[in-house]
Amino acid sequence: MFDDDDDNLPNRDAGIDGYKKIDRYNPELIENLSASYHNVLTQIGEDPNREGLLKTPERVAKAMLFLTHGYDLNAEEILKSAMFKEEYSQMVVVKDIEVYSMCEHHMLPFFGKAHVAYIPNGHVVGLSKIPRIVDVFARRLQVQERLTNEIRDCIQQTLNPLGVGVVIECRHLCMSMRGVQKQNSVTTTSAFSGEFYKDKTRTEFLDLIASKLS
Numbered sequence: 295m296f297d298d299d300d301d302n303l304p305n306r307d308a309g310i311d312g313y314k315k316i317d318r319y320n321p322e323l324i325e326n327l328s329a330s331y332h333n334v335l336t337q338i339g340e341d342p343n344r345e346g347l348l349k350t351p352e353r354v355a356k357a358m359l360f361l362t363h364g365y366d367l368n369a370e371e372i373l374k375s376a377m378f379k380e381e382y383s384q385m386v387v388v389k390d391i392e393v394y395s396m397c398e399h400h401m402l403p404f405f406g407k408a409h410v411a412y413i414p415n416g417h418v419v420g421l422s423k424i425p426r427i428v429d430v431f432a433r434r435l436q437v438q439e440r441l442t443n444e445i446r447d448c449i450q451q452t453l454n455p456l457g458v459g460v461v462i463e464c465r466h467l468c469m470s471m472r473g474v475q476k477q478n479s480v481t482t483t484s485a486f487s488g489e490f491y492k493d494k495t496r497t498e499f500l501d502l503i504a505s506k507l508s
């Protein structure tokens with residue numbers, strides 16, 4: 295994904311997950327990225343020197359660095375930081391987790407909700423850590439299918455529960471603002487492991503995420 299000058303040294307600068315580790319808040323990096331966006335403004339026919347746009351390249355650079363900060367985070371470490379021994383053996387569901395990501399094809403947002411469930415196998419995880427790991431993977435360039443699988447795999451491999459279920463429902467701006475221009479289509483993806491391959495468990499999960507409080 296990133297240029298590497300020396301092919302003999304694969305992953306020389308690789309951080310977690312093999313991505314090049316960058317100092318996201320380094321002023322020099324922000325300056326370089328701002329220069330790129332200054333160029334983008336010129337190329338699209340704008341005047342980057344008009345008053346309203348003077349600080350835009352820097353704002354966009356900072357926004358882009360924020361929108362991709364998931365590359366700096368380690369989902370496994372986050373989960374491991376709050377795993378508790380507990381004999382609870384029913385399904386735990388955290389639903390309606392807001393998702394904001396960007397498609398890797400157009401770098402346009404896709405957004406919606408994630409629903410995540412697992413069945414403990416001796417350990418539970420701090421509830422807030424589930425939305426946190428959704429963000430670790432969402433705040434990168436993504437496709438919805440890979441995002442769904444990465445959340446499932448991380449929980450399964452780190453917590454070792456009896457099974458994991460993930461459903462994500464999103465609207466993709468690359469399909470509404472441009473391209474095929476369909477305003478109401480929603481994409482649903484799912485990933486399961488272990489017990490969630492059984493009809494009964496999967497149905498319980500799907501019923502729980504369909505139910506409304508009150």
Ligand SMILES: Nc1nc2c(ncn2[C@@H]2O[C@H](COP(=O)(O)OP(=O)(O)OP(=O)(O)O)[C@@H](O)[C@H]2O)c(=O)[nH]1
Nearest residue numbers: 397398399404436437438439466468469472473474
């Ligand atoms: N499977 C999948 N496809 C996605 C996702 N986000 C965007 N895409 C699709 O990626 C595809 C890229 O197709 P291309 O034909 O190379 O790009 P394009 O010419 O811009 O395509 P259009 O969007 O149809 O105009 C499009 O069909 C997008 O809808 C995603 O999360 N998952």
Ligand SMILES: [Zn+2]
Nearest residue numbers: 397399400468
């Ligand atoms: Zn797209």
